[in-house]
Amino acid sequence: MSDASAQTVMAEVALKRGDCRAASESYAKAAASSADVPLVRRATQVAMACEHLPAAWAAATRWHALAPQDREGNALYAAVALKLYHTADARTAIREFWRSEERASVATPPAGKAGGPDPATGQDPATGNASPSVPGGASAAARPAQRAARGMGELMALLLEESDAPAVLMAMSGALEPSAHTPETLTLLGELALAAYDAQRAQEYAEQALQHDPRDAAALRVLARAYVVHGDASQALATARKAKADDSTRGGFELAEVLASLDRIEEAHHELEHLRTAGAPAAEVDRRLALLAFASGDLKEARQRFMELLSSGQGTDTTQLYLADITARDGDPEGAIAAYRRLYDSSVALSARSRAASLLLDRNARSEALTLLDDYAADHPEDELELTLAKARLLADHGEADTGLALLASALERHPQHPSIEYDRAVILEQAGHVHESVQALEQMLSERPDDPTLLNALGYTLADHTLELPHAEGLIRRALAVMPDNPAALDSLGWVRFRAGDSKSAVAMLQHAYTLGHDAEIAAHWGEALWASGQRAEARRVWAAALARDPDSKPLKATLKRFLPDAK
Incomplete structure (x- = not known):
């Protein structure tokens, strides 16, 4: 038996006994000495599934060299x-x-053969239906x-x-x-730029795509969202209305989304109801109205609409998850746990179990909480790493940071050099008060990934939050923003470092912009604090109250309120 064959056998044996690390490393050794592409492919897939990045990189590199x-x-x-x-x-x-x-x-x-629609009709010759890749019978070119x-x-x-x-x-x-240079690829890059918090690039890609087809719905959607991020409401709405003129239903839904993103909740609500009367799918209208109410903090309306979706047979596991979340926010942990329990084996099982575990930890039911996650991990080994990270965060959030760190240390043994584990370790170190060690961990990661904007922002924020090396912290955050200029978390960090440096005036403007983009309760806490320090106490109260309505369980926001408004309920 060749060395590659022997290593392959060892890898499969390791997999059967649940030793993912040994399987990944044995397969990587087999791949290194083999020219068999299927074997190398299997080695790459196993190492990736096991989240063993050094082995995955070795196998993938070998595969790339061979093919x-x-x-x-x-x-x-x-x-x-x-x-x-x-x-x-x-x-x-x-x-x-x-x-x-x-x-x-x-x-x-060509048309008439398997795999291609008829160029004249845009239809699949096997079914007679319009090909999904040729909307409306697009040209052959x-x-x-x-x-x-x-x-x-x-x-x-x-x-x-x-x-x-x-x-x-x-x-x-x-x-x-x-x-x-094709409109499809340009629009794809525009959508990616939006996800990457770079609205200017998204706008440029969308505008290039629209030069090919001014009515391209996907490109118009990207452009409207880019205008929202820029804060240009008039252009965002004009672009969304142009899309609606070409497709009243899809464009109408997009207009409602743009209105909601601009915090024009009543207008978004009106647009959705107008779509209902115009014949848009009622279930989709109801779903969007429920989400709109939930996002704006109107839990009473959200509950009613989600319940109506369920009673009409249009509800999903996600609908039930929202209802459980609403029950938790209403201050009924017993009812929420019961609602989550009904979802333990559903398509949203991990979210339901994690949220139930958090509520159980709040009640000091530690064993029951961790069993919820451990039982799921036993049945879903492919989610082992995600579950470990979730468990470590939960424990840290409930005063057991050292136990969470021990879990992460064990996870690094199974998944060496894994960036998600290393990052969470740095976050929990800071949470536990080990600020120096957290900074060291982030600096070590940055030495290996010097242009990673997430790490740049994390280190900059950590230094700023503890009033350490403020000029250096600001430099790090600005480098992060050069890569992701519209990231709410990084904009929050920049506002916070300016606040820590005593520049409340510029901090207020930055934090307001960050909250407009992200509606995150911790950003609202920072924004309100900067307002308070600059003498705008009534406005600070308004900001905190609005954020609390959206996210009544935010620990950073509640901690800020306790410091500034200790008598508030």
Whole structure:
């Protein structure tokens, strides 16, 4: 038996006994000495599923060397590269993936053969239905571009599962520009830029796409959202109304979303009711009205609308999860736990169990809380890392930071060099009062990922929050904002560091902008504190009250209120 074969057997035996690390490392050794692409593919997939990044990188690199034009190989190579912040390597793989998509699209069989719609009708010859890739019977020239963009969309979704949006945008834009000139690809990049908190780039991509087709609904949607982020309400609404003129239902829903994003809740409500009277799907209107009420803090209306969805047969597991959340916010932990319990084996099981566990920990039912997560992990080993991170955060949030840190240390043994574990460890160290160690951990991570905006912001905020090295902290945060200029958390950090430096006036403006973009209760806490310090106490009270209505369980907000309004209920 060859060494590769022996290592493969050892890997499969390790998998059967649940030793993911040993399986990943044995498969990586097998891949290193083999030219068998299926074996190397299996090695990469196992290491990725086991979240063993060094083994995944070794196997993916071998796969890329053996089959540099392999579509799946390039996709997984890019995914691992991005997770390790090897941006240049990710770009190379993405560029090759793009070329393979273009080649495959051009080589698609002609009409009447399997895999291709009729060019004259845009219909699938096997079913007679309109091809999903040819809306309305698009031209034959457009179809390859649509297929290539769809493939890139699938790649983007994979990369976003493994990395954050700014890193994915950095890699994908670098790989596709300037060859990305089709409206489909430009719109895809625009959507990614929005997710990466870069509205200016999103606007530029959307405008380029609209030069090809001024009525492109997807590009208009990106452009409207970019205007919202810029704070240009008139342009955002004009763009959304243009989309509605071309498609009254889809465009109407988009207009309602834009209105809601601009905090024009009553107008959004009116638009949705208008859509109902115009014949839009009632269940979709009701779903959006329920979400609108929930997001604005009107829990009574939200409960009523979610209940109506359930009674009409249009409800989902997510509908029930919202109802359980509302019960928890209403101060009925027993009722909420009972509602979450009904979802323990549903499509939202992990969220339901995590939230129930948090409520149980609030009541000191520690054993029951952790059993909820452990039982799920036993049945879903593929979610082991996510569950471990959730458990560590829960414990830290309930005064057991040291236990949470021990869990993360054990997780790093199983998943060496994993950035999510290392990042959560730094966060919990700070939470536990080990500020120096937290700063050291973030600095170590930054030495390996010097341009990672999430790390730059985390370190800058940690220093600012403890009034340490404020000029250095501000420099770090500004570097983060250079990559993700519209990120509410980073804008909050910049406002907070200015506040800590004694510049309440500029801090107020920055924090107000951050809250407008993110509506996060902790940002509201900071904004209110800056207002209070600048003498605007009535406005601070208004900000805190509005944020508390949206998120009554926010610990940072409640802690701020306790400091400034100790008699408030």
